Amino acid sequence: MTSDPSTPAEVLAAAAQFRADYDAVRTEIAKVIVGQEPIIEGVLTCLFTNGHALLEGVPGIGKTLLVRTLARALNLSFSRIQFTPDLMPADISGTTVVVESEGDARERTRVFKFQPGPVFAQILLADEINRATPKTQSALLEAMQERGVTVGGTTHKLPEPFLVMATQNPIEQEGTYPLPEAQLDRFLFKLLVTPPSRAELSRILDRTTAGSESNVEARLDSPRILAHQRLIRRVPIAPSIQDFAVRLVLATHPSATRSPGAEPLAPPIVEKYIRLGASPRAAQSLVLAGKCRALLAGRAAVSIEDLKAVALPALRHRLILNFEASAEGVSTDAVVENLLATLPNEAS
Numbered sequence: 001m002t003s004d005p006s007t008p009a010e011v012l013a014a015a016a017q018f019r020a021d022y023d024a025v026r027t028e029i030a031k032v033i034v035g036q037e038p039i040i041e042g043v044l045t046c047l048f049t050n051g052h053a054l055l056e057g058v059p060g061i062g063k064t065l066l067v068r069t070l071a072r073a074l075n076l077s078f079s080r081i082q083f084t085p086d087l088m089p090a091d092i093s094g095t096t097v098v099v100e101s102e103g104d105a106r107e108r109t110r111v112f113k114f115q116p117g118p119v120f121a122q123i124l125l126a127d128e129i130n131r132a133t134p135k136t137q138s139a140l141l142e143a144m145q146e147r148g149v150t151v152g153g154t155t156h157k158l159p160e161p162f163l164v165m166a167t168q169n170p171i172e173q174e175g176t177y178p179l180p181e182a183q184l185d186r187f188l189f190k191l192l193v194t195p196p197s198r199a200e201l202s203r204i205l206d207r208t209t210a211g212s213e214s215n216v217e218a219r220l221d222s223p224r225i226l227a228h229q230r231l232i233r234r235v236p237i238a239p240s241i242q243d244f245a246v247r248l249v250l251a252t253h254p255s256a257t258r259s260p261g262a263e264p265l266a267p268p269i270v271e272k273y274i275r276l277g278a279s280p281r282a283a284q285s286l287v288l289a290g291k292c293r294a295l296l297a298g299r300a301a302v303s304i305e306d307l308k309a310v311a312l313p314a315l316r317h318r319l320i321l322n323f324e325a326s327a328e329g330v331s332t333d334a335v336v337e338n339l340l341a342t343l344p345n346e347a348s
Contacts, residue, residue, distance in 0.1 A: 011234055015295045018228050024219040028073035031214040033066050035200040042191045042313055043070060049288040050229045051188025052144055052164040063167040063193050067125045075221040079121030083132035089139035093117045093149040114151060119143050122159050126166040130176045137183060144186040161225050188285045190317035235291035237302040243347055244304050245286040251339055252277030252319055269338045273325035278318040285314040304345050312336055
């Protein structure tokens with residue numbers, strides 16, 4: 001890909017290489033990960049749309065292994081942080097240390113030098129992110145949004161591409177600190193990793209107890225990933241299709257939080273169970289993920305079905321339920337599914 005495509009025809013031509021690279025990486029991941037196709041596709045969508053992913057699931061179902069395998073399938077730098085209650089912000093971003101200059105002992109001087117932390121990697125695995133304190137969790141906020149880290153008044157840019165893959169356990173709540181809404185909103189997708197089926201578990205045992213190890217090869221490097229990210233942003237979207245994404249996000253806002261004079265779009269389930277709706281980042285996530293899905297399907301424009309297909313992972317972590325929803329066991333997934341079933345495809 002020598003230059004960025006600008007016309008629909010050029011976008012479609014470049015999409016062939018994108019699909020080939022996408023399938024090559026997915027094939028490498030499948031050498032290690034059994035099943036979990038929707039999760040793999042969600043992770044790859046985050047990679048190619050320059051977004052971050054939050055993987056939630058019980059221990060032992062391959063969340064960390066999936067991220068490690070993705071890193072092996074890409075020629076990118078990789079770093080892993082095990083989040084614990086005693087982890088400090090400097091353990092993530094780095095710190096300034098005093099070092100002596102080289103040369104004659106009488107002429108040596110001491111200078112301050114920045115020592116980069118593990119966040120300075122292209123793929124960062126934040127393992128069990130909800131086990132660190134809010135102060136430490138907030139150290140990732142600037143990195144995730146601004147792609148940079150400020151230490152001692154100096155901002156240090158992170159390498160490109162930069163992808164945070166965070167994992168968390170939804171069952172064990174003792175000793176955990178739920179992620180604040182501001183940090184959840186910075187994840188493009190929240191992916192729910194489910195336990196394997198009977199057949200999948202049998203295949204996992206065949207792969208992991210027979211003494212053999214899969215050879216995962218790197219299929220993509222930074223320049224091609226960045227080119228694919230630019231390609232996705234050039235996929236056109238019709239005003240009516242973009243308006244569906246806008247209306248879908250606005251429909252998550254109950255009347256109590258709606259802007260004065262705004263059109264009432266929230267259905268009864270939102271009015272009853274939602275305390276706070278999705279932010280503008282949710283609309284951005286819907287459109288970008290929809291563009292990626294359109295390219296994979298060989299289309300040069302986004303459809304409403306593309307937006308509906310990515311709505312759950314893009315919205316589920318951005319809706320804040322009220323007490324009544326918690327008491328009645330209503331999930332954000334149920335609210336989003338109701339929205340998709342009731343929201344008209346075209347504005348009235």
